[in-house]
Amino acid sequence: MKLTIKWDNFLNQLDTFVSEGKVLLEFENSIQTEQEFEKTKTEIKTWKESCFEFLKSSFDKNEFAISFHNARQERFHIGNQKKDYRQIKTETFQDLKEKINMLVYFKRILSISDAIIKPEIVELIDRNLYTTEQTLELILDKLYDLYDNSYHSISTILEGNGVTQKRHGEDRELLKMLEDNGYVSAMHMRDSAGQLTLRGKLYVEEKRKAHKENYNDINKSQEEINERVDEIIEKLTKLGYGQEIIFDEIQELKELYTTLNKKNWGQLVKGKVVDLALSKLVENDTLSYIYEKLTDHTLRLP
Template identity: 30%
Template sequence: MSVSSYRNKVSQINSQIADLMKKQVAERKKEVDLNSKINDLSKRAFSTKNLSTIQSYQRQIDGKSKELIRISSKVADFEKKLADKRKELSRNQDYLTKAIDSETKKRQNQELNFLKEKERINRSELGNIRNLNSEIQRQQNIFENYQVPESELTDDDVDYSLKELTELHDRINSVLEKLEKLGYGQEIIFDEIEQLKGKSKKISKKDLKMMLIGKIVSFGMGKIDTELAAQIFEEITSVDLTKLIE
């Protein structure tokens, strides 16, 4: 049974014991009263010499003695019932103590398991954060260290031709298709790269590269890994960053 059931049982037995004691006290009062009356009748019978009066007193004494025997028997019966109830109470109190101990241990084990699980999750989250920070740092280092070679500065600092824009948009679409297949269709990085198609009509090749770096670093870190970031950059700009990822 549960702790609640044992508590109810103990409370019920205590109530029964109190009721038995109340009834026993009432019978003991009757017992004392009868003894008192018998003693009084005995004194009266002893003090008189009239035979008929003595016989009358004796009949009353006999009647009250029988009643006293009956009352004494009830008192003894109540005493036996009380003894049984006290044993039952003691037994159920032991059950209650054991049930409380069991529930306490169970609760403590649950709390301990909860704390262990929480600690495990915290360690896992801490590991993920460290890995994320490391990945972010790698991406930042790669793109921070990227510089347009001197020989390309002149070529890069020009606008796209119509043909080049068409090719660029095709490359961006290819990247977006790849991101969507990888499950990034609803991510910010997807929308940011999509916006490059509109902005490429107004900016130079060099600016687009710098803008792409900013978008990947700002929105990509933590969402895509270094290798994928480099692939996106390479596919759109034709610049190979593989050597920088080692």
């Protein structure tokens, strides 16, 4: 699945729809007549249609638009019994709340979906070559970033981060492995979903804290490093970073690659990236791209 518009534009429009939906919700208690309700119901219908069309046009597939369209409060109907308008009003506003909550959830789940919101930064080919252990770690990392009272679809997390399931039901097996280790609570339904446990949260925190980089696996030629540095500079230029100081810092890595040993050169790359992070000159997503491009390691900023 691909986002067909810029993430910032998508996010701003999503926030606008949420705000407009909440304004409509405020009418629930002030409506006193069926005529007043019909007017507001028309406005809610227009809002829902606008949201649906926006979601449909923002992706190359319709999963999010369909999920939004189907979001409604579950309820029972008794035969062909006609409902009083007050009951219809209650149900209409309940469904509106569900759809607003769905938009809020889209914002959350997409914020951790690297392949959707920043495909130009993440090396997606590498993600598709992840080992089982790397895939499990990615799931835990994303569930940590989502940590709340909800259960989150494992297949959505995988697809949203560029990991293709090699066979049907792999998401269910991965979730079961994490559940057996006590790292997640699981819901094994039509779509397997997980929620990070406190033990899982502690595991991720300890792993992030204890992680020490081993740069001995950096084994590129000077020509490869030169090419990667040039690619980074080209990417930064396209993203609108024109500060000469940034380019100078990165260009220096070419000259020092054969001068320093692997450990010191890797530490130098990390140091430059951290300095850029502290200076706020470059966004963290772009810093991750720089670091991963040069070292093939995942960036963990302090």
